[in-house]
Amino acid sequence: MRTTKQREIEPSLAAPIWRRRHILDLDDFTGEEIELVLETADAMKEVLSRDIKKVPTLRGKTVVTLFYEPSTRTRVSFEQAAKNLSADVINLGASGSSAEKGESLIDTVRTLQALGADALVMRHYHAGAPYLAARHLDVSVINGGDGCHAHPTQGLLDLYTIREHLGTVAGAKVVIIGDITHSRVARSNIWGLSKMGAKVVLSAPPTLLPPGLGAPHFPKIVLEQNLDRAVEGADVIMPLRLQLERQKRGLLPSLREYIRFYQLDARRLAKAKPNALVLHPGPMNEGVEITPEVAHGAQSVIEEQVTNGVAVRMALLYLLLGGAQ
């Protein structure tokens, strides 16, 4: 990691490091790119600490949020990030899939490009939708979450939060608990954390683990079904939201059993390192995957994640749109 003094001395362009047009998944970020995003987010966080949290950098640019899957927090976070950079924001929500609307996804995004969007932030129910959009657009596509596949901006803000407290992500033991199968946040975190040298441990009942984890295709992931063992000595613990309908679909016998074996409570948290961080992508099901005590406790950085989310998204918009296209 470059020191502050180095950063003061070397004026340089982001060019050699940042060559991307889209942000679809964290799997194709180099370690240097992730570093660049986090450092740029540092500068953005400083802007957020001012009285006037606004800079004119993206004045005249238009950012469109296209959320096929409803979400308040992520959409507002992107909207805030764009507005802080003085960009214009247009929010579009679509109920149901494009097929129900009648207009195809390709037609929709191409129309938005024709209307002058400079960047498109997309959240979609179907994995792969942002790739489909990116294939048919010249403007930048930012994946705000596609099905169970990826949520790269969440992965980056989680990395930022961890780095802010631990100084570095390398070597940290990060435990992710819960519904890995249906979690795009887990997947993006796995790529980002592995790339930055963290040790990733997944803890979940077998019905919530997708097939093929571990060698040979995902060799860096460690699986530990017993949560008490998994959290020993952890630097970071991230319980995932358990959708209540998983129990209805037959994946779990009851919430009670899940809580008994997989809830992050104070007793389990105490097995981790004393300064271990508790993260959560939100929204939380307090009392299910996490107790209110832990959620609002001293080790919880969940609210910071939200602030950091705006800073990270400002950084991404700056890096994508701040120069010539």
Add this chain to the structure above:
Amino acid sequence: MTALLIAGGRIIDPSQGIDAVSDLVIADGRIARLGPANKPLPYKRYSVLHAEGMIVSPGFIDLHCHLREPGFEDKETIATGTRAAARGGFTTICCMPNTEPPIDTRATVEFIQKKAATDGVVQVRPIGCITKGRRGQEMVEMGELAEAGVVALSDDGNPVTDPRLMRYALEYSRLFGLLLIDHCEDVSLSEGGVMNEGWVSTRLGLKGIPASAEEVAVARDLALAEMTGGRLHIAHVSTAGSVALIRSAKERGNAITAEVTPHHLTMTEERVIGQGWDSTKAAPLPLSCYDTNAKVNPPLRTARDVEALITGLKDGVIDAIATDHAPHTDVDKMCEFGIAAFGISGLETALSSLLALVHSGKIDLMTLISKLTSEPARVLGKGEMGTLKTGAPADITIFDPQAEWIVDPAAFASKGKNTPLAGQTLKGKVMATIVGGGLVYKDESIKVEMREGSS
């Protein structure tokens, strides 16, 4: 008397065990003679098609394709589908009944037969439904459909989900000796799945269809066939587990038959990520990822499954190759992976993609051709098809196993441009297709000349 001499080709006829460079004479729509034609033929005038350097085989028979007419003519019609078949070297195609209305009455069978006679260029054999409307509740009037001329029954697209109904169908079908083709899929296990369940589906965040969804249904059908003695044919086998199940059923002496598609023999689940994707390098997902052209049911599986399918084909556990040609419109395919239609437009690339197995030494040419000709004929119980015996209908395919060409879906005769092979270079090309003695497809490089005969 119209006569045609196919000169100098390498004639491969698995039904007679022939593999020799020779000449083939056709007269009045039938095979007249196989053997060197050293002197002028006993016809006033005849055509000569130069097949030197090429392979001459019986016309291919496709046990499983979707012509979409009636009801879905924007995806394909009998006219376009049969032209696609001709370009692919298929002289007889069996069309599945998931049309609208479905082929569950004599009227629809006759509609297809009439349309095929007026609009089609190859032989079309309708397959009827097993259940009324393909709703999986009541058997069709099998006798009626048998009289109308269906070659088999199937509810394809759908499995027959009720085991008791499948049992009765297998039993009742014995009255008419009808072949029942089942699309083996346990819908409870496969529900919501869009590709093979495995590390790729995990990587892509897509819901998977586990191999066991097919194997559970295959096991069920094999047990029912054994119990009832009905003629069962398993459609588009895709997993190693299914191959093993069919193998033991056959070893116990059951009269089961099975088919496999060209795409299941040559592609894996990794094709969803992209052409030429190399999973040994931990590379990020390319922009071309989530390729709906690779979305098919049953899905493309693993390399281990592909190996087992090839072995099963060579061992005879799998009897035939069938394309499961499933054309779709752009609207149905150029959308989010989760909602895209399942299916590959495969008639025009079948042979060429299969020849890759010959070129790499995985299967020999005679075996491959048998799986497209004599074996499908045997499955249908029609010995007069798929052969170059004297007197047989002159359904012939001529192809050049070395010719390289680039797959261009825009040039397909099929309305379905949905193929994962788009842009790929394939080695091996159909050069001419003859149905009932008439040339229904000819590559521009093929030369046909007229000659004076001796009579």
Add this chain to the structure above:
Amino acid sequence: MPEKVILDEEEIRRALTRIAHEIVERNHGCDGLVFVGMHTRGVPLAKRIAAEIKEFEHSEIPIGILDISLYRDDLNSLGLQPLLRPTNIPTDIAGKSVIVVDDVLYTGRSIRAAMDAVIDFGRPQSIQLAVLVDRGHRELPIRADYVGKNIPTSRDEEVVVRLKETDGRDEVAIIKK
């Protein structure tokens, strides 16, 4: 590329000393002053001037650092984004006299961006500008209050400022491009 040194270490030291005295004289002392050094070399220059003032006035003037990347109007023509460096204004500048410090004053666009940034932090009583070198060719109506040296240049020349803190030695040179 031929280089001509126009200010050596001694001349730079004298210029900064003079600027320090001018600042205190014109502002009638040090009360309410805040330095804001512009990345990159404005920062060590601000620190040196503040150190000089501390020597003879025994007064500590707060120093902020400012990166104007987010305020530039020429990002599109640059092609790619500049790396962001830290901005840190440690005190409340409302009602204060902010002295922006930079190494070279040229078109004036950087200073315009700096003024926008400073005003976003609060409403200062005044903004003054101290530069080591003024090389002319203003494109905006901006002027410096304190100048180390006026150096007329042509557009095909480049003015290079080197400081011990950043480049290992103190000198100002002109390079013909």
